[in-house]
Amino acid sequence: MYNIIVLFKQILDIDQMKIDEKTGEPVTKNLPYKIEDLSKNAIEEAVRVKEKYGGKVIAITFGGDQATMSMKEALAMGADEGIILKGYRENNPTLTAEVLATKIKTLQYDIIIMGNQSADSYTGLLPGKLSSKLNLPLLGNAIKLEMEGRKARVTRSGEQRDYVIESDLPAIISVEQEINEPRLPPLVQIMMAGKKPMKVEEIKVNVETYKKVIWNRAPKSDRKRVVFEDIDKGVEEISKVIRSEVK
Amino acid sequence: MKALLFSESGDLASQLLTLLRDKFEINAYILSKDDISEYGASNVFQIETSFPYADNLSSFISEEFKKWNYHVILMVSSPLTRDIAGMLSEILKTEAITEIMKLETGENNKFYTERFFFGGKTIIREESDARIFTFLAGLTDPQKVNTKSNVQKIRIDLKSRVSLVNEIEKPKSSVNLEKADIIVSAGRGIGKKEGLSVIQQLADVLHGEVGGSRPVCLDYHWLSEERQVGLSGKRVKPKIYIAAGISGQVQHIAGMRGSKTVIAINKDKNAPIFNECDYGIVGDLYVVIPKLIEKLKK
């Protein structure tokens, strides 16, 4: 039996994101939110640990009111309780870590599962930050997780070799995309998940470091975009292009 | 400004030294015995330790940082240094900016950084008082200088709360996609592992290398990990990049943006890759590629 905390982030649906042709800036208005990709793997892994060894999964997101739908999805995937923390500000891992750590300190848990790097901002700082703040061992970049009594064992992927590492509980585990294939709960289940306990809380913290966005825009793409639907014509033209380039 | 550079390998350290030696006075701490004495570091410390892991390395780096009054910490991005950056940012109570491709110093100890955002769709420029930076690998080729660094070995024995149970070797291949002039990349659209043979044939005709999208390399293991192109793989800059059966999701594009000419082959004419290519053919890759090979052989 394990008490599991899973941390998930809600992000804008990047695949649907359009770029304003004039300014190069992303159009974020009316863009739907979704659960961040690696967070989904984290939720899936948390639920698998529960299903295999027994226990309870508490899902936490620092995201504000609009996170309700994502939280329902997390509950539908198998989390037992949800906590939504308000006051989120984009792209501020120091604030996120402070808020999450403050909340986590009030809870009972054996493991915390999270993604190793979020798919939108790609910062990857939270696992290390939380490990320091909560003074817990970090088993990072897991492609496999096994529990054995009061120990967690993780296969961590590296460039030249994989490492099997372990630590005592409580511990933080950050997962890679390859660890599992997240389940897709049917829509009815997402609706039903509304019956599970879900809390919305506000945690006030102070963050003193300074970071400001100067701009955020798409790099200019000046590709020619000559696309052939006639295969033979395309092959003819493209082989010419390749030849002139290779010589 | 004094900088502490930490790196897992000599090659990555010499890249970063080449990129940053004009901006900082750098001491390089490396986790290997590689000789990097000719890349402009004042001192090179070769660290020996039993099990280098994020927590024990973070305590070591933060002690050095405080002891020698370094101004900034510079690292090459990797899973290990990302964990270290997170830990250090809390231990030293300072911002960390990861995976950057550009760093400029401003006034009043401010820094300007540029990095990918929204999964690689945009680039974000930020001003901060951060003192920890991790850089994308492959931003520059290592270049030697005329001076030599002092080289010293240091042995550290710090305890980690994580223990190593086992190491599993991965099959080695020594492809260097970053340096390839021609890359033919396979996506999930090849449908089966055997499909790689036509990709390989095209690469052979062009004397190029084979690359792949993330599903092909990591999920299916049809190709080795070093061949993955993209945000979490390699950033390549060939003269010709041919994407076959690749949809063109942002994370893939982020890795091939530096290519001179991009050619896409995809059977879906609405695939996003056609917005990111110079030339494209709408069609089944199993029809298109053999025809292309035939034409090129002539």
Ligand SMILES: Cc1cc2nc3c(=O)[nH]c(=O)nc-3n(C[C@H](O)[C@H](O)[C@H](O)COP(=O)(O)OP(=O)(O)OC[C@H]3O[C@@H](n4cnc5c(N)ncnc54)[C@H](O)[C@@H]3O)c2cc1C
């Ligand atoms: C944090 C994070 C990091 C990531 N990093 C990377 C990365 O570094 N690199 C990377 O590649 N991805 C990365 N991804 C994954 C990325 O989002 C996409 O899922 C991936 O790039 C899709 O690969 P694909 O184009 O091969 O497959 P798909 O998107 O499935 O596309 C297959 C394409 O093949 C076409 N096709 C099918 N059959 C044929 C045929 N017979 N002939 C011609 N065309 C055909 C289809 O029309 C389709 O467009 C990352 C994702 C996340 C969340």
Ligand SMILES: Nc1ncnc2c1ncn2[C@@H]1O[C@H](COP(=O)(O)O)[C@@H](O)[C@H]1O
């Ligand atoms: N706002 C958030 N609320 C809860 N968990 C988060 C939040 N942001 C990030 N995480 C978790 O931290 C992981 C790594 O994110 P990051 O360090 O931001 O790249 C994500 O995959 C999530 O599991």
